[in-house]
Amino acid sequence: MKDQERGVQQLAWFGFTSVLPVAWNVTAYQGDQRLGALTLADGGGPVLEIRWRGGNPVQAERELKRQIQQLERRGASVELVEFATNTYRVTRGGATVVLLARQRLFELSWPQQPMAVEAIVRSFSDQAHQAFWRWTLYGVDGVAPARWSLRKISLLPGGSRLEFARRSQRILLGSWSMAERWLNGRSLEQWAAATIPLVKNNPAGRWSSAGTTRTFSVTERRWFRGWRNTLGFRHNRQANCIVWFQVEAPDTEERMFQVVAEGLVSPERPDHASG
DSSP: OOTGGGTEEEEEETTEEEEEETTOEEEEEEEOSSEEEEEEEETTEEEEEEEEEOSOHHHHHHHHHHHHHHHHHTTOEEEEOTTSTTEEEEEETTEEEEEEESSSEEEEEESSSOOSHHHHHHHOEEOTTSSEEEEEETTEEEEEETTSEEEEEEEETTEEEEEEEETTEEEEEEEEEOHHHHHTTOOHHHHHHHHOHHHHTOTTOEEEEETTEEEEEEEEEETTEEEEEEEEEEEETTTTEEEEEEEEEETTOHHHHHHHHHHHHOOSSOOOTTO
16 A cells, blocks of 8 residues: 555655655754754644764664663663563653664654654664665655755745755755646656756756666766766656756766666665675
8 A cells, every 4th residue: 555545754864764644744853864854744743853962873872871861860761662672662741752772863753742653663774875865855856975965955835845965966856746736637748848948958968777777867078077967757657747867977976876766666665785
């Protein structure tokens, strides 16, 4: 059964993933892979805050034990969660907090009546050790190298976009809503040729297909080397959006082009730990 039909959605952000109720939306974010926070809310206000702290699994476990000891000394109710390793549920003042030691230390806080605590903790995964991370939010669904910097974030009702950069290279992951209206009966190739400048201005560019994903590539000479600009599109009919990526990099980065493209083709089971 599809996630939205089950009332849940995938969230993937800075190397961690979780399954959350579909009605929850991200309202605030800050930080990077080593230190950050993400706040989610529904129509009634904040429902979950996720905080994380960098390091490695050994440091994360050590810091977890230190925090648990401090909380117990302050009289908080602390219980080990049996179905998850290095995971504790803390209750104090009516609020519920779950502390998890994975590749990093995470704190999941429910400011209101806790909802779906067990399901969220069971689904939570930290993939910080992998070479490529999945990013899934507001229709965006793709992968980018873990070591690249997230330079720009745009989360708007009509479309969302994340921009990653390393020196002069760029990767964009994005989505456009109301896909049926944009396409208006046209194929992805026909629509892109009529509306996307890179495709319109390069009629000699090369199209390729993998599953329902269509990819368009243009190669040029830049600073005495081959440079490739690649766009990929997938029509997510369930969410009625166009999911897309763009990679601008030297054409020698074949592995990166391949992994980013595969991330759009097969979003269900990304596995790029060895990339």
